[in-house]
Amino acid sequence: MKTLVLLRHGESEWNLENKFTGWTDVDLSTKGIEEAKNAGKLLKEKGYDFDIAYTSYLQRAIHTLQLALKEMGRENLPVVKTWKLNERHYGALQGLNKAETAKKYGEEQVQIWRRSFDIQPPALKPEDDRNPARQELYNEIDKADLPLTESLKDTIARVIPYYEQEILPKMNEKKRVIIAAHGNSLRALMMYFEGLTEEEITKVNIPTGVPLVYEFDDQGKMSKKFYLGDAAEIEAKMKAVASQGKAK
Ligand code: DG2
Structure with a gap:
């Protein structure tokens, strides 16, 4: 059996302000810091430990991982950072308030932008300073690989090959892995692990700062999946994520 x-990440400053975030590099809110610490406490309490961690290039995920590992007394764990685990690029929606956008364009349109499988939000213009190809953080990355917008399908196209080529081999070597990432880069993995349809994945909302455990049998098939923590609290957090796109 393998566990992953x-x-x-915990609530970010822009989750708090209900803004489309994507590749915007905002930090955790005060609540997000607490959520990250609690995740670490919970993991330790339940007896989880890791040999290697993976995270994105974005500080909200990196800091969540660091805070959780600190709580576990595992600050020295090897950590691999990759842009392939970055959040889905939200294109020109980045920085807009989700509820105001729903008021302007309708909740249905916002739901399509947030949860459809293959529809991309409007793209950033290449000359936009937010174009990752113009940002120092992505200097090392082949510019042709960097997006100006992404659908979930596009996100899957970078997350899953990375998982198969880099993370799965480590798990096959019996390394215990934790991945700290984002709502949509993790939805990409969930869709893949659980074989969800394009329709089913539209209903999946991942709560901030809650460890999600996957168990796989010896053939690599998912055998069990569960969140750690209080079920009612987790349910309420998922609902809160789902309703971020309501006009209010
Ligand atoms: C959120 C996800 O990403 O938003 O980019 O706004 O997980 O990095 O906070 P995260 C964003 P939704 O797709 O749930 O609207």
Whole structure:
């Protein structure tokens, strides 16, 4: 049996302000810091430990991982950072308030932008300073690979090959892995692990700062999946994520 833990970062400053975030590099809110610490406490309490961690290039995920590992007394764990685990690029929606956008374009349109499988939000213009190809953080990356917008399908196209080529071999070597990433880069992995349809994945909302445990049998098939923590609290957090796109 293999175990893998996924962790969406704690609430970010822009989750708090209900803004489309994507590749915007905002930090955790005060609540997000607490959520990250609690995730670490919970993991330790339940007896989880890791040999290697993976995270994105974005500080909300990196800091969540660091805070959780600190709580576990595992600050020295090897950590691999990759842009392939970055959040889905939200294109020109980045920085807009989700509820105001729903008021302007309708909740249905916002739901399509947030949860459809293959529809991309409007793209950033290449000359936009937010174009990752113009940002120092992505200097090392082949510019042709960097997006100006992404659908979930596009996100899957970078996340899953990375998982198969880099993370799965480590798990096959019996390394215990934790991945700290984002709502949509983790939805990409969930869709893949659980064989969800394009329709089913539209209903999946991942709560912030809650460890999600996957168990796989010896053939690599998912055998069990569960969140750690209080079920009612987790349910309420998922509902809160789902309703971020309501006009209010
Ligand atoms: C959120 C996800 O990403 O938003 O980019 O706004 O997980 O990095 O906070 P995260 C964003 P939704 O797709 O749930 O609207």
